Structures are given as C-alpha cells and as structure tokens.
Amino acid sequence: MVRHCWRAACCAYVVLLVSVVSAQKDWWESASFYQIYPRSYQDSNGDGIGDLNGITSRLPYLKSLGMTAFWLSPIYPSPMADFGYDISSFTDIHPSFGTMADFQRLVQEAKKLDLRVILDFVPNHSSDEHEWFTKSVNRQPGFEDFYVWQDPKAGTNREPPNNWVAAWYGSAWEWNDVRQQFYLHQFHKKQPDLNYRNPAVVQAMKDVLRFWLDQGVDGFRVDAVPWLFETVGFPDEPLSGQSSDPLSQNYLNHIYTLDQPETVDMVYQWRELMDQYKKDYNTTTKVLMTEAWSALDVVKTYFNDSNNRQGSQMPFNFQLITRLDQNSKAVDFQTVIDSWIDIIPAGHTPNWVLGNHDKRRVASRMGGDHMVDIMAMIELTLPGITVTYQGEEIGMHDVDISWADTQDPAACQLTEDTYQEGTRDPARTPFQWDATANAGFTNASVKPWLPLAADYATVNVKAQQDTTQNSHLKVFTELMNLRGTKTLIWGGHKTLVLGTNVFAIMRSFPNDKRTYVVLTNIGPTVETVDATNLDSTVPNELVFRVVGVSSKHVAGETIAAKNIQLQPYEAVVLSNSAAGVTRRSLMGVMFCAALMMAFFQTRRNCVRRRALVKMWSVACVTVLLLVPALLADEHWWQHANFYQIYPRSFKDSDGDGVGDLRGVMEKIPYLRHELGVDAIWLSPIFKSPMADFGYDISDFRDIHAEFGTIADLEALASACQAEGLKLILDFVPNHSSDESDWFLKSVNGDPTYSEYYVWHPGKTLANGTRVPPSNWISVFRGSAWEWNDVRKAYYLHQFLVKQPDLNYRNPALVQEMKDVLTFWLEKGVSGFRIDAVPYLFESTPVNDGYPDEAKSGDTEDPDNPSYLVHTHTQNLDETFDMVYQFRKVVDDYKQLHGTEDIVLMAEAYTPLLNIIRLFGSDTAEGAHVPFNFEVLSNTFKDTTGKQFYDNIKRWLDVVPSNRFSNWVLGNHDNKRVASRLGVARADLYQIALNVLPGIAVTYNGDELAMEDVYISWQDTIDPAACNSNPKDYLQYSRDPVRTPFQWDDTTSAGFSTNRTTWLPVASNYKTLNYKAQKAAPRSHVKIFKALVRLRKQRTLREGTMEMQLIGDNIIMIKRHLEGVSTVVAILNFNKTTETIKLSVFDGLPAMFEVITSSMQTNYIDGSVVGRDEVVLPPDAAIVLEGSVANGV
The missing domain is CATH 2.60.40.1180 (Golgi alpha-mannosidase II)
Structure with a gap:
C-alpha cells in the first residue's frame, strides 16, 4: 500500500510539476513592443527615406529603452500608393528600404541584442500591380478568383454591384476594362481585395507567413483584419444615419463588409500555422497581433472561441486611443481601462496601445506636453503587454503639413478644405534623434520625405539623454525598468x-x-x-x-x-x-505548494500513519533537491560588468569638494543606460576618522557624514533597484578604527568587548625592556604591534596604527560581523566586496609571544613588509572557513527573503591556489567572485603578447570548471590602466578582458582612459605614502589613481561646483572628459560601451572560448555559439603594423562585422572585413563578429 501511495504522489507530482513550469510567462506575455515606421526612423543612404540599415544602426537605442520586440510597418515591394500597404510582392523588400540581405542582417543583429522582430502582414489586399492581380485581370487559370470580382448591377449602365463604400471615401468598387468587371477595394482603388473564399488564396497567404518565419521573424502584426471577408451575395448595406454624404464611410452601417464570422476563423487558422511552426522547428513562440478597430465584444472573439480554439495572442486594444482625449477626466480613464480588463478571457493577457502611424501622437491628441508622462505612466504600469509608437518616448508632436506637401493618399482623396480630417502625415514625420540638421534622421543636404517638426532642436533623443534635468525619455526609461520587476510582471x-x-x-x-x-x-x-x-x-x-x-x-x-x-x-x-x-523564488513557493497539495490528495490511500510520515519526509527532500534544479536560471552576476566607484571622487552633489551618495545616485543613468553596467561597487562609505579614507571604520552600521546619511543609502539602493542596477558595498572585516566604540570599550576592559581585538602584553627582554610579542610587520611599514598605555598591552594592526585588527577567534566578534552583513542587506544592497581577506586570522600565541616570521631575503629594509615571509599572518586555514561562513550568511538571507543571489567578492593578493580555495570547498560555498589579479599584478607597459597570454592562461588553467572566471584590470590601489600600461594599449586591454568568459570589473575612469595625476609630497594625503619619505613616497602613494572623475570641461571637471576638491583634478580634464568623448565620433568610452553591449549577447554569455598565440605578440581570442555567431578579438602587442589572417581558427565565416576597435585603427564600427585582411597598427586591438549566414 505504501508503494502505491508513493506512486500516486509521484504521478501527482509530475502533473503538478508540468503545471508549475507552464505557469512561467512566455516571452511575449509581459513584453514591450516598439512600432517603427521605417520611412521615418533612420535614413542610412542619404535619400531622405528611412531604411533597414538605418534601423539596424539604432537597435542599441531600442535595447537601451528596455524593449522586448519591434514591429516594422510594411517594407515590401510596393508602388507606394499607400506607402507600403499596397504590396506588389509579399516575399521581397522594397529597394527604398534595402535588400533581403539587409533584412537578414537586421534580424541577426536584433537577435544578438535579444530583440524580437515583428513584421506587418497585410492580408486583406495586394497592390493592383501585383502579378496575382495582373493574372486575375487576364483570367489566367488558377488566378481567376484570387480577387473579388463582380458584374455591374443588373439592368444598369455599368453601375457598381451595390452601395458599398470604401474606408477612404467613394465607392468600394472599381471597373476594369480588360476583365469587364468590377473589383472590390475596401481601401484605395490600387489595393484590390483578395478573395478569402478561394482556398488557393488562403494557402498562398499562409505560404507568405511561412516564408518570413523561415527568415527568422518572431511574429506578425496583421493589418485590417475586419475586412477579410464579405457577405455572400453582396447585398446593399443599410444607412447609418451618421452622415448625409453617400461617399463617406460613415454613411453606411457595415454589417456585410466588416467582422464576418469567417474572419475570426481565418485568424485561428493563422494561429494554428504559427503554433505548428514552433512545434516543427522547436522555436520560441511566434505571435499574432491583430489590428481591428471593432467593438469590444468583437475584439474579444479574436482571443479564442468557446471550444478554446486559440486565435491572436494580442488583439490590439485601441481603447486608450479611441475613447480618451484632452477632455477626458480621471473617471473616464478608469472606465476605459476597467472595461478592457473585464472582457479579457481567462488565461489571456491584456495589451495597451497608446499610439500608431494612423493616429495623432499622444502630445497632440491629448492636448499637449503635460499629458505625455501621464499617458506613459498609465500604459507602462498596467498589467500585460505594451505597444509604443516611435517618438512617443520623447514626446514628439504632430507636424502641420500643408495641402501642397501632403503625401497620404487617404488625405489626397479629399479636398484642401477637408484633407486634415483624413491625413495621417502629421504622425509620420521623421524621428528626432538630435539637434543637427534634419534631426539626425538624414544628411543635412537632403530633403526628408516629410518635413521635420519645428521643435526638433529641443525635442530629440540626445537632448533628453544629456540633460541634467528630468525628461520624457528618462521618465519612459525608468518606467520600462520598473516593468521588469516581479510585481509589474506577475x-x-x-x-x-x-x-x-x-x-x-x-x-x-x-x-x-x-x-x-x-x-x-x-x-x-x-x-x-x-x-x-x-x-x-x-x-x-x-x-x-x-x-x-x-x-x-x-x-x-x-x-x-x-x-x-x-x-x-x-x-x-x-x-x-x-x-x-525573485521569480525563481516565487516558482519555488508555487512548486512546493503544488507538491504539498498533490501529496495530501493521495494521503487517503495510505492506511498507516507511519507510511504517511515516511512518504512526507521523502516528499520534502524531493522538493528541496528538485526545486533548485527545476528553477535554475542564469544568475545575474555570472557574466556581469561590475563598476567600482571610489565615492570621494565620483560626483559631489553638495559642493564640499568630496563625492557623496547623492552624487552617485545622480549618475545612475550614466552607469546603467550609458555604460550599461550591471552592478556598482562602492569603496567604504561608513563612519570613519578617515585615517585610511574609509578603511578605518568607527561604526560599521552608519554612513560617514561627508557621504550622506542612512536615508541617502536607502534612496540609492532603491534607485538602483528601480533601474535594475545592483549595489555592492565594501565590507572591511579585518579591522576597525581605533575610534570605534568597540575598541574604546576593549581598551577599558569591557567584558563584552575585551576580546574583540588581538591583544598581547608583549615580551620582556633580559634587561627588562618591553618589546612586541613578535617581529610581524604592518602592510603600511613598521611593526604590526602598537602599545596601549590604558590597557597596558600591545594590539595587532596589520595596516595603520589606527586600524586595530579584529579577533576572529572570538565567536562573539564573528557573530557581530555577520550581523553587520545582515544590517546592510536589510537596506537593499545586493552583495559585498570583502576587503583584505588574507589577514583575518593569525597564528595562535606560543610561549610568551607569537611566532616570529622568517626573513624573505627580498629587502634589507626591516620596516618593509617584504622583509618577511608572512606564514603566520596571512592565508591561514581559518581564514577560508570564515569566508565560507560569510557566504552562508548571505545565502541564508537569500533563502529566507527570496531575493536574487547576494554576491560576495573577495580581495586577496595571494597565490592562485589560495584564490581558488576562496571559491569554496567540497562541503561549503565561498566567495562567488574571488578577485583574479593575475592581469592587474603581472601586466606592465612593456608586457609582450606571450606574457599577457600566460597571465590569462595561468588563471584559466586553475579555475574549477564549475566556477566563473573574473577579470580585474584596475582599482583604487593601483595606478590607472592608461598610466600603468600606456594610453596606446588602454583599449587593447579593455577589449581583451571584456571578451574573455565570465565577469569583468572596471574602475571608475578607466572607461575614459583617465590618467593618474601627479601629487606632490606636500599635497600627499594617502597614509601608505605618508608613512614613507619624500624620496620614495610615489611608489606607495595611491592618491594619483583616486583623483576626481572627469565629467566635462566645466569647473572641477563637473565633479564639483567647488574649485577646491579633496584631491586635485587632472590638468587635462578640459579635453579628457566624458562629455567630450560622448560627442566625439570615436572615443575610449564608446569602445567600452560597445564591449559592454557585446557582453550581453548570447555568444559571449554562453559560447565556447579558444585562444591562440601567434608568434610572441599577437593574441587571438575566439568566442563561438553554434547557430548564433562567432566573435574574434585580435590583440597586436607588436610595435609594428601587422596584417593578420584569422585562418588559425577553423570554420570561421568569410566576412565579419567590426564591433569595435582601438582608437588608433581606421576601422569603423559596423563595417565589414574579410577573415584574411585584418590590419592592426601597433598596440591595437579589434573585435569582429560573424554569423553562419555569412558563409564559411
């Protein structure tokens, strides 16, 4: 019986397991779609008309907005009587927009950015210049009934068959002299209606869908769906009473030409085709978006029927467009939104459409600029799917187009007095990218196909990105980030x-x-x-x-x-x-709940209580073991870009010359949206006497006043979370400040704190002289022991005298520091970088002191830390166990609160095998990211390619296969990359480390190739240097690398409004600053941004890596993901220009696109090169990407 009970529970478990997995949202169910009107988005060839290559060049912008997918209005061959909605070939590209190769490149580039491509599908009609129509006119067999043909009304002199009126004014029938019949056109006379009562037409249009699915598209927006079928017999339609003009569409009640039952069935057939394609080719879901300006009860039928036959995933909801205007009140908004939600069938997803190419823009339709943010905020926070028309994110206005300049055929069929009632031109004017001539849409010398808005100099993307004030674009982007939260998704x-x-x-x-x-x-x-x-x-x-x-x-x-x-x-x-x-923790809860239900439903079959208990125990274990595996997804940190901020030098918000938390918060758009980094790590911001600029902490649970307050930290954490940016704090566990309450109480013998620090009475020599308990030397020179007259004992300080070491052999101290971690986790941080890990434990005392360390023989200076071999003060076994305990704290917090991974990054300048131990043991997890300093510590200005190759390989040879690599190029303790390794190679090293697998860590300013600043002995404030002498201080000083960030060419480089800053600003800030590099055609920061974008692509996140050394000075790194792309980085360490062949790697594409390259190259991002013709100047590097489509 027990066996049968367990079998029943397992069966229920499997069923519920499937249901839990299926409860995850498909990609489109919380997606954000962006409509592009291609003629008006970006012109790449200077003809005044937007095109596919222009769109491809702007994909990073769509990604920066947070879009999931973009929908293109028609791009097919067309006479352009209706600007593409009159199609002469359903399976090709109009030359104005480009070629099929251009389209394939667009799809490839979109997929690299994880953007979905949606095409307009126009099934109701073709162009009268389509070969199908020509064949039908001539009654060619097989095409006679491809269109809706009728004889004239009986007994008349060639009058139309009935009174039907086109959507664009006038009769819906047009006489054809060749065929001697009328054809139906519910739109323009050059758009004859296809006959969906002909199975051959139905099959032909299904073939069109399959053709574009084969090209890699992710779905279709289906145009003008309600007009697909007409009533058999073609009866006259009744008068509506809404117009006295018999040629107006409003004159009739369209009961025979709109929303016929067969129309809905046709949509269901297309959905079946899409679902079958997904099944046959194992693709992601392909979506249908249907355009139907119909009553809600009709739109509802497009979702599914009473037999649960599925139709469109997204029957467009036009309620925000059709039922709201500038006179609407709050109650109208509620009514409109609730009425749509109320009709959504169970199991289906709402969608919200705010504008499109056929309707006035939001700013114009809703009465002005003041409504732009309101409408965006409502649309983007409602549940489900959003569709945004290009330009709404910046609040573009409609443009008044004169009768003489009007292009829209819907308006041209009217009169000069009435054309504005029907024109759609005002909403289709070119996109406004910047303030240059023609708004950056096309060349300055070219006349765009429609006039630009007069306000483009101020209403444009660049202006709204660059402003220090709020903007519509910033609001839109923040809302899009918010849409990614679990609450707005689920x-x-x-x-x-x-x-x-x-x-x-x-x-x-x-x-x-x-x-x-x-x-x-x-x-x-x-x-x-x-x-x-x-x-x-x-x-x-x-x-x-x-x-x-x-x-x-x-x-x-x-x-x-x-x-x-x-x-x-x-x-x-x-x-x-x-x-x-997190969604993952939610799924775990759902799974456990489902399994519990399944189990208890089977309990009635178990006759013995003991069996029930046993079965439940096994079930619990099953849940614990299977849920993590079932729900495992990529952890956010595994391929992340971490950005180290030295807060004193990043941004000063209050004019005191010292950077602060509000300054960091002000620059979140730069960090997240400009650079695209995933996480920021702040050097210490805690209360401190600043003897070591924050690494001497007097209160581990408070913020130093110069940086702000606890409330400021919480605000920063919240702002980071809203932007999807992780916040990492420095955790300094080895020591406190000697001004900490803990230390003062320990000095005075307080029983609670007495053993919080490492105390020893010292040794007494034969002559009665008191000496330290050992010969240990501080990192900052001199003895590591300091006498305290109050306690009458020495305390250990492996750094400054003012930084007494904490005693990790005291369990109370261990718990205290664990509580510090929890305290900051509760403030919203996502992890910690653990400072100075190797120093946590020391050997235990022996005899009357601590064991002396042996001399190293490296120096004769007895005060230099290199004088000794630090076997008793660094890398003790207990140190690694302590890191494992810290990991357990954050993992327990994650499990208890259902957060995403809380990351530990460990700083340890120690041999590689010790670094590897920090990852964890067979029984315990350690640091997620033990810093890899192989490159930082062993790379110099004269490093050869082979030496750099060896630096990389040393790490890769020892890192466990189940761990993630990390690459650190600079930090606040080492000279900047441009100064340490040379400006000429700054880009080379950024390229190298960003194409390697795993995690990249960048120090603030290295993305600009900022250089160190000379600080005189008199101006030096770094204690590591001040403990030295005027002759040698520069080899110890860290001040040069900590100078203020160079934002622009204004006072103090835009870092502060104060002309006096805590460290001097570099003298070259007028030319070397972020603003200048952002404006330049090519710059270090643009190279860095291109690399960060590249790292977010699947090839660099999931692909294999191969590295080759050519001679002594050429390194080639290949990243490959089957079926996606191949990325190759080439690094030239030679002092001569080199021509490099990529043939050292097998199976490469014939052609590659340049992703980015060093400043000294002549390559342009996006240009194409062959695999055997790469030319690199000295010290330069390049990143190339090719796909299977480019041939092997």
Whole structure:
C-alpha cells in the first residue's frame, strides 16, 4: 500500500510539476513592443527615406529603452500608393528600404541584442500591380478568383454591384476594362481585395507567413483584419444615419463588409500555422497581433472561441486611443481601462496601445506636453503587454503639413478644405534623434520625405539623454525598468479615482513585498489625496520611484501616504521600501505548494500513519533537491560588468569638494543606460576618522557624514533597484578604527568587548625592556604591534596604527560581523566586496609571544613588509572557513527573503591556489567572485603578447570548471590602466578582458582612459605614502589613481561646483572628459560601451572560448555559439603594423562585422572585413563578429 501511495504522489507530482513550469510567462506575455515606421526612423543612404540599415544602426537605442520586440510597418515591394500597404510582392523588400540581405542582417543583429522582430502582414489586399492581380485581370487559370470580382448591377449602365463604400471615401468598387468587371477595394482603388473564399488564396497567404518565419521573424502584426471577408451575395448595406454624404464611410452601417464570422476563423487558422511552426522547428513562440478597430465584444472573439480554439495572442486594444482625449477626466480613464480588463478571457493577457502611424501622437491628441508622462505612466504600469509608437518616448508632436506637401493618399482623396480630417502625415514625420540638421534622421543636404517638426532642436533623443534635468525619455526609461520587476510582471492591479481628478493604479503581488502606487493628476488644479484609500495594504509612508517632468519630487524621496499633494498634471510612481522576491523564488513557493497539495490528495490511500510520515519526509527532500534544479536560471552576476566607484571622487552633489551618495545616485543613468553596467561597487562609505579614507571604520552600521546619511543609502539602493542596477558595498572585516566604540570599550576592559581585538602584553627582554610579542610587520611599514598605555598591552594592526585588527577567534566578534552583513542587506544592497581577506586570522600565541616570521631575503629594509615571509599572518586555514561562513550568511538571507543571489567578492593578493580555495570547498560555498589579479599584478607597459597570454592562461588553467572566471584590470590601489600600461594599449586591454568568459570589473575612469595625476609630497594625503619619505613616497602613494572623475570641461571637471576638491583634478580634464568623448565620433568610452553591449549577447554569455598565440605578440581570442555567431578579438602587442589572417581558427565565416576597435585603427564600427585582411597598427586591438549566414 505504501508503494502505491508513493506512486500516486509521484504521478501527482509530475502533473503538478508540468503545471508549475507552464505557469512561467512566455516571452511575449509581459513584453514591450516598439512600432517603427521605417520611412521615418533612420535614413542610412542619404535619400531622405528611412531604411533597414538605418534601423539596424539604432537597435542599441531600442535595447537601451528596455524593449522586448519591434514591429516594422510594411517594407515590401510596393508602388507606394499607400506607402507600403499596397504590396506588389509579399516575399521581397522594397529597394527604398534595402535588400533581403539587409533584412537578414537586421534580424541577426536584433537577435544578438535579444530583440524580437515583428513584421506587418497585410492580408486583406495586394497592390493592383501585383502579378496575382495582373493574372486575375487576364483570367489566367488558377488566378481567376484570387480577387473579388463582380458584374455591374443588373439592368444598369455599368453601375457598381451595390452601395458599398470604401474606408477612404467613394465607392468600394472599381471597373476594369480588360476583365469587364468590377473589383472590390475596401481601401484605395490600387489595393484590390483578395478573395478569402478561394482556398488557393488562403494557402498562398499562409505560404507568405511561412516564408518570413523561415527568415527568422518572431511574429506578425496583421493589418485590417475586419475586412477579410464579405457577405455572400453582396447585398446593399443599410444607412447609418451618421452622415448625409453617400461617399463617406460613415454613411453606411457595415454589417456585410466588416467582422464576418469567417474572419475570426481565418485568424485561428493563422494561429494554428504559427503554433505548428514552433512545434516543427522547436522555436520560441511566434505571435499574432491583430489590428481591428471593432467593438469590444468583437475584439474579444479574436482571443479564442468557446471550444478554446486559440486565435491572436494580442488583439490590439485601441481603447486608450479611441475613447480618451484632452477632455477626458480621471473617471473616464478608469472606465476605459476597467472595461478592457473585464472582457479579457481567462488565461489571456491584456495589451495597451497608446499610439500608431494612423493616429495623432499622444502630445497632440491629448492636448499637449503635460499629458505625455501621464499617458506613459498609465500604459507602462498596467498589467500585460505594451505597444509604443516611435517618438512617443520623447514626446514628439504632430507636424502641420500643408495641402501642397501632403503625401497620404487617404488625405489626397479629399479636398484642401477637408484633407486634415483624413491625413495621417502629421504622425509620420521623421524621428528626432538630435539637434543637427534634419534631426539626425538624414544628411543635412537632403530633403526628408516629410518635413521635420519645428521643435526638433529641443525635442530629440540626445537632448533628453544629456540633460541634467528630468525628461520624457528618462521618465519612459525608468518606467520600462520598473516593468521588469516581479510585481509589474506577475502582480494584480486595482484602479481608483482619488480626490476630484486623480487616477490611481495599485500594483501588488502576494509573493513579493513591494507595492507600487501610480498617481496621475488629470486636471489643471492642485489635488491632495490619501493613497491608503487604494487599499488597506498601502503603508503610511511611500517612496517616490519615478517622477514625471512636471513633478517637484525626486526619486528616493519619502512622503506620507495619507497626504500627497499633486501639482496640475503631475504623474508619479511610489512604492513601499521593501525588497522584492525573485521569480525563481516565487516558482519555488508555487512548486512546493503544488507538491504539498498533490501529496495530501493521495494521503487517503495510505492506511498507516507511519507510511504517511515516511512518504512526507521523502516528499520534502524531493522538493528541496528538485526545486533548485527545476528553477535554475542564469544568475545575474555570472557574466556581469561590475563598476567600482571610489565615492570621494565620483560626483559631489553638495559642493564640499568630496563625492557623496547623492552624487552617485545622480549618475545612475550614466552607469546603467550609458555604460550599461550591471552592478556598482562602492569603496567604504561608513563612519570613519578617515585615517585610511574609509578603511578605518568607527561604526560599521552608519554612513560617514561627508557621504550622506542612512536615508541617502536607502534612496540609492532603491534607485538602483528601480533601474535594475545592483549595489555592492565594501565590507572591511579585518579591522576597525581605533575610534570605534568597540575598541574604546576593549581598551577599558569591557567584558563584552575585551576580546574583540588581538591583544598581547608583549615580551620582556633580559634587561627588562618591553618589546612586541613578535617581529610581524604592518602592510603600511613598521611593526604590526602598537602599545596601549590604558590597557597596558600591545594590539595587532596589520595596516595603520589606527586600524586595530579584529579577533576572529572570538565567536562573539564573528557573530557581530555577520550581523553587520545582515544590517546592510536589510537596506537593499545586493552583495559585498570583502576587503583584505588574507589577514583575518593569525597564528595562535606560543610561549610568551607569537611566532616570529622568517626573513624573505627580498629587502634589507626591516620596516618593509617584504622583509618577511608572512606564514603566520596571512592565508591561514581559518581564514577560508570564515569566508565560507560569510557566504552562508548571505545565502541564508537569500533563502529566507527570496531575493536574487547576494554576491560576495573577495580581495586577496595571494597565490592562485589560495584564490581558488576562496571559491569554496567540497562541503561549503565561498566567495562567488574571488578577485583574479593575475592581469592587474603581472601586466606592465612593456608586457609582450606571450606574457599577457600566460597571465590569462595561468588563471584559466586553475579555475574549477564549475566556477566563473573574473577579470580585474584596475582599482583604487593601483595606478590607472592608461598610466600603468600606456594610453596606446588602454583599449587593447579593455577589449581583451571584456571578451574573455565570465565577469569583468572596471574602475571608475578607466572607461575614459583617465590618467593618474601627479601629487606632490606636500599635497600627499594617502597614509601608505605618508608613512614613507619624500624620496620614495610615489611608489606607495595611491592618491594619483583616486583623483576626481572627469565629467566635462566645466569647473572641477563637473565633479564639483567647488574649485577646491579633496584631491586635485587632472590638468587635462578640459579635453579628457566624458562629455567630450560622448560627442566625439570615436572615443575610449564608446569602445567600452560597445564591449559592454557585446557582453550581453548570447555568444559571449554562453559560447565556447579558444585562444591562440601567434608568434610572441599577437593574441587571438575566439568566442563561438553554434547557430548564433562567432566573435574574434585580435590583440597586436607588436610595435609594428601587422596584417593578420584569422585562418588559425577553423570554420570561421568569410566576412565579419567590426564591433569595435582601438582608437588608433581606421576601422569603423559596423563595417565589414574579410577573415584574411585584418590590419592592426601597433598596440591595437579589434573585435569582429560573424554569423553562419555569412558563409564559411
């Protein structure tokens, strides 16, 4: 019986396991789609018309917005009577847009960025210049009935068959003299309707779908769906009573030409084709988006029928366009949104469309600029899918197009007096990229196909990215980042009207701890509202997460929920301050719950209680073992770009000459959206006397006043989380400050703290002289022991005298430091970099002191730490175990709170085998990222290619196969890359380390190739140098690498408004700064950004690696992912120009695209080179990418 019970439980477990896995959202279910009108997006060839290569060049912009997919309006061959919606070939590309090769390249590049490609599918009609129509006109066999043909009305002089009116004015019938019949055209007369009652037409259009699926597209937006079928017999349609003009579409009630039952069935057939294609070729889901300006009860039928036959995943929801305008009130918003949600069938996903190429832009339609953020905030925080039309993210306005300049055929069929009622040109004007001539859309000398907006000099992407103020683009991007949170992906929603005219949305998720509250003041007066009226779960205090352009609040600011004052047309997103729960932990909870249910449903079959207990125990173990494997996904840190910030030198927000937390928060857009890094690590920000600039901590649970407050840290953590940026803090466990309360209490013998530090009375010589307990030497020179007159004992300090070592042989101290980790985790940080790991433990005392260390023979200077071999003070076995214990703290916190991985990074300048031990043991996990200093410590200006190759290989040869490599090029303790290794090779080393597998760590400023600053002996403040002498101090000083970040050419390089900064700014800041490099055609920072983008692609995250040394000075690194692409980096360490053949690697594509290259090369990013013709100047490097499509 027990066996049968267990079998039953296992069967239930399998069923529920499948249901739990299927509960994960498919890629499209929370996706953000971006509509591109290709003629108006980016012109690459100077003809005034946008094209495919222009779109390809702008894919990084789409990725930076956070888009999942983009939909292209028609790009097929066409006479352009309706700008592409009159198609003369459904399986080719119009020459104005490019070639099929251009399209294939677009798809390839999009896939590298994990962007999905959606095409417009126009099934209702073709062009009258399509060969099908020509054959049908001539009654060629097989094509006679491809279109809807009818004889004239009986008994008339060639009158149309009935009274049907086209959507674009006038009769829907056109006489053809050759065929001597009328053909139906529900749109332009050059767009004859296809006949879907002919099975051959149905099959031909299905073949079109398959053709483009074979090209790699991810789905289709289906145009003009309601017009596919007409009633048999072609009866006259009744009058509507809405117009007296018999040629107007509104004159008739279109009961015979729109929304016929067969239309919905056709959509179901297309869905079946897409699903079968997915099954046959093992692809991701292919999606259908259907355009139907129909009543809600009709649109609903496109989802599925009563037999659960599936149709369109996204029947477009046009309610935000058709039912809201500049006169709408908050209650109208609620009605429109709730009415759509209410009709969505169970198991289907809402979608929200704010604009498109056929309707006025939001800023124009809704009454002005003040509504742009409101509409974006509402659309992007509602549950489900969003569709954004190009330009809405920057608040573009419609352009007034004169009758003489009008291009739209829908308007041209009207008159000069009435054309503006039908024109769509104003919403189709060119995209506004920057303030240059023609807004960066096309060459300055070219006339764009439609006129540009007069305001493009101020309303453009670059202006809104670069401004230090808020902008529509920044708001949009912040909202897109918010859409990636678990609450907005999975959570429920509630809408409410607060006050007179405030529309509110609440998003919450039972398995998460975060609730979001969206408040939009739709009216022209100030409103004060109580957000707790939304729900009893809304806390009394809320934090601003995203604020609209008109708001006076800032992200991270807190406010009482019961008394929120909103300015006219102000829009904000607020939340509680709790950390969220990952999707993975949610799935674990769901799985466990499902398995518990399955188990207890089978318990009635188990007759003995003992069997039940045994079975439940096994089930619990099964859950614990299987859930992690089942739900495992890529951990965020495994291929991340970490960026080290030295806070004193990054950005000063208050003008005191010292960088601070608010300054870091101000630069989050630079870090996340400009550079694209995944995590920032802050050097110490804790309370400190600053004897070692923060590494001497007097309170491990507080913030140093120069940097800000605990509230500032929490605001920074929240802002980082909102942007998807991880925040890593420095954890300094080896020592505290001698001004710490712990130390002062230990000095005075407080029983709790007495053994928090390493104390010893010292040795007494025969002559009575007191000496330290051992010969140990401090890292900062001189004895590692300091006498304390109050305690009458020596204390150990392996660094400064003011940095007494903590005693990790005291369990109370160990717990205290573990509690410090937990304290900061509760503030929202995502991990820690552990400082000075090797020094945590020392050997135990022997006899009357500690064991002396042996002389090294490396120096005759007895005060130099290199004088001794540090066998008793570094890398003791207990040190590694302590790291394992720290790991358990963060892992336990992760498990308890359901967070993502909390990362430990360990600093240890120690032999490689010790570094490897820091990863963990057979029984315990250690640091996720034990820093790999092989490159940093062993690479110099004159390093050869072979030496650098060996530096890389030494690490790769020892790192365990189940661990992730990391590559550190610089930090706050070593000279900057450009100074240490030479400016000429700065790009080479960035390229090398960013194409290697694993994690990359960059020190602030190295992305600009900033150089060290000479600091005189008199101005030196680094204690490591001050403990030296005027002759030798420069070899110890770390001040030169810690000078302020160079943002621009203004006062103090934009670091501070104060002309006096804590360390001097580099004299070259006028030319070497971020602003200058951003504006330059090529620059170090642009190379770095290209590398970060490349690292996010699948080939570098999942691909294999092969490295070859050619001679002594050429290194080639190959990264390859089968079926995706091959990336090759070439590094020239020679002092001569070299021509390099890639043939050392097998199976390479014939052609490669240049991803980026060193400043001294002549290559242009995006250009194409052959595999045997790469020419590199001295000290230069290049990164190339090729795909299978380029041939082998």
